[in-house]
Amino acid sequence: MRTCFGALALLAWAGVAPAAEPPHAKASPAPKSSCIECHSQLDGEAAEPVKHAADDVHFQQGLSCHDCHGGNPDSEPDDVVAAHDEKKGWNRPTRLTIPLFCAKCHADAAFMKRFDPMARVDQLAEYRTSMHGRRNATGDAKVAVCIDCHGVHGIKAVKDPSAPVHHTHVAETCGRCHANAELMRPYGLPATEPAAYKSSVHARALYEKGDLAAPTCNNCHGSHGAAPPGLQSVVQVCGSCHGREATLFREVEKKKGLNLAPCIQCMVCHDNHAVQAPTDEMIGVGPKSTCTTCHGPSDPPYRSAELMAASLERLKVRHAEASDLLARAGRAGIEVGADQVALQKASDQIVELRVLAHSFDRERYLAAAGAGLATVEVGVAAGERAFRELRQRRLGLAVSLVVIAAVIAGLLFKIRDMEGPRPEP
């Protein structure tokens, strides 16, 4: 161990590569050592470690085989015994011991600081709290260890877009085990979560729209400390992005002295993995309503849901009417640009109402709907004003047509007067 550290320290101090190299920079060739020279000439499994050496972030930072595996990198070629000298620390970890193996460096703050001043060194501690880590501690070699997600010899940095742990590949990586029914059965886990996630609005945002802010498995479950959020924490997890809804939800618990934990919070209405874009039909008492999942017609909240849904519907209908009125007036040539921008405020108020549904507070909701309705009515009034102006234009036209008709009559009579009543062309 000490020899390993010594060798590592020497190499690191020699400053083979600067610490802040971007992870996907041109792969530098692996530093020369007898390990690489020998293994690159072998076939099959023995050649695997060297195949992807150029992509590996450790090699790019100037580390080599012996920095992790020990042994003698300066041994004579073909001298396997000398190279694999256990006295020089050569070892090959088993699956169960891999977390400790990687943590040799990755849990050492002073060591990691030489490569990345902001590097975290608590991965092992987190791992121990995860389901993977707990089972690993009991001797279950089938659960995930470091190399299952990060790769083993061609390890790429997390920021590298082609890394298996890059944000866009996490679901795929987790899915390698969690979508495998055979693997999951002994643990009592359904293997449906990855597929459910793929169908969700979050996956669509991430994969179709390319929105990197959209969550994937580790955003809700943690990466090294991967575990399902506890019942208390679902609203916390969703709330890390959907802050307002979460705040409102927590206020409800406090205000009404409710313990909503048994309802598993957000999941009741929104599901956890197959989250779909919410629709307005979820509010109210209609067939697609989520309120009626728990509340029957004799519950007071049923009535609240009815009223809230009705006010939202009324606002939406009136808003559409106002938009249409203003659009038609605009097409007819009346200036309505400022009125249309003012009406946009009502769109924001409709979004606000959808958020306020999470307050489960009838009075507050209806008050907000009322404010939205007031904005919309201003828009409708503007539209009606525009049409009044249109009517004025037509009135002006009618007057001028009368004048023109008078002129035409005058001309015709004048012609007749000048030339007598003979028919002239």
Place this chain on the structure above:
Amino acid sequence: MATRRGFLNWFLGTSAGAMCAAVVYPMLRYLVPPQLPEAETTRTVAAREGELKLGEARVFPFGGRPALLIRTAEGEYRAVSATCTHLNCTVQYRGDLKTIWCACHNGMYDLTGRNVGGPPPRPLESYKVDVTRGDIVVSKA
């Protein structure tokens, strides 16, 4: 006969005069420049000095879209587009946080419009603000 002719001449003259007036009047009104001298796609008066208190902000229409005019606690005026670059909600100014905040998913922007927190992927378009003769004029940079 003479009076009839006289009446006819008078009638023709008067109605022709009225028609000329009906033609010339709109043309003259047209020539007089309207209140706002030009289409406001690139430049508009967002407010007048003194309308906004320190630390207050207001949404105003600009080029058909909402924009945000902020008067910082130090008295400086800033203007940015008010449409969040994440999912198009309208942002607001949080005087308590001295940042621009989007209520939909907690997006945060600094006063230059740069996205500094939450999901927004791009900064808000920043506009130029000039104060001339008591008008706060916002124009596209």
Place this chain on the structure above:
Amino acid sequence: MSALGKARSWLEERIGLSALVALAREKRVPVHRHSLWYYLGGMTLFLFGIQVVTGILLLLYYRPSSGEAFESVQFVMARVPFGWLIRSIHSWSANLLVFVVFVHMFSVFFLRAYRKPRELTWLSGMLLLFLMLAFGFSGYLLPWNTLAFFATQVGTEVAGRVPVVGGFALRLLRGGDQVTGGTLTRFYGFHVAVLPAMTTLLLGAHLLLVQRHGMSVPPSVEAEAQRTGKPPRDLPFLPGFLLRDAVGWCVALGTLAALAAFLPWELGIKADPFAPAPAGIRPEWYFCWMFETLKLLPGRVLGVDGELIGILAFGLGALVWTLIPFLDGEKGGERLRRALVLAGLLALAYMAAMTVVAYLPGRH
């Protein structure tokens, strides 16, 4: 002498208007069963005058750049007092003008008013007709909306297919290889400077020639007069014909005002050069008959591109039509005349029919 009399004689010594007025008083217009067609020339002139006046008013607010053109037209329509009226009249009058100029041309054709000594009047008139079409084509792009953008693209594309000079013509028209803001500025220059200058010259020549030769009497009326020995009746231009002209002009003015108020010209959607072309692009109605014809032609005819044949045919047709006075000279016989009338009727019928076809539902 009264003040007015003094003023008149002052002007008389310097300008000599009385000679012109005397000339105008002398002018007489023949009256017969076809003389209604005589009003069309004046109507065309009136509508052109409306275009000039409304056009000048519009250019006080219009901005010829792709970033501001649409907004400036919107500004005129919505913010400028009576801007909606001026703009709608300009657009409607443009269409009315093209319609009337075609009717004027066809009436002159069928009444054979192009015969000697009026060949040059016909020639200048045909050139004026082409100029009016150019006005329409260039003006259509100026609001910079989607329909106009793509119609211009299609139109200049067709111009580019003319052999030999097509490529050059396309680049000259577009101000580049594509329709861009540069095209807009160029079209604006054509529309407000180049074409008006050319029109002024040709129109001046056309009107002078008309005054010089007087109104042509159709051969059938002449023949009848010779037979009965009675010369055709006539009307003094001042005031009789002019007052009747004024009646027509008032009707036109009223029609334009009504159209502006009940069918205001749409603004459309601002052009986006990167958006795909919408379905149903077509040029203005007066080009539609050519557009439909090109669409009907088969891809290849005898190894030559079908559309190219169409374009060349139109060019040849226009040339022949312009040179009609030289084909139907005094030497031509009755059969030639009948053939020409038939050809003219066929051309008219074809153009009308193809225009209707372009607007059939489901056509685009």
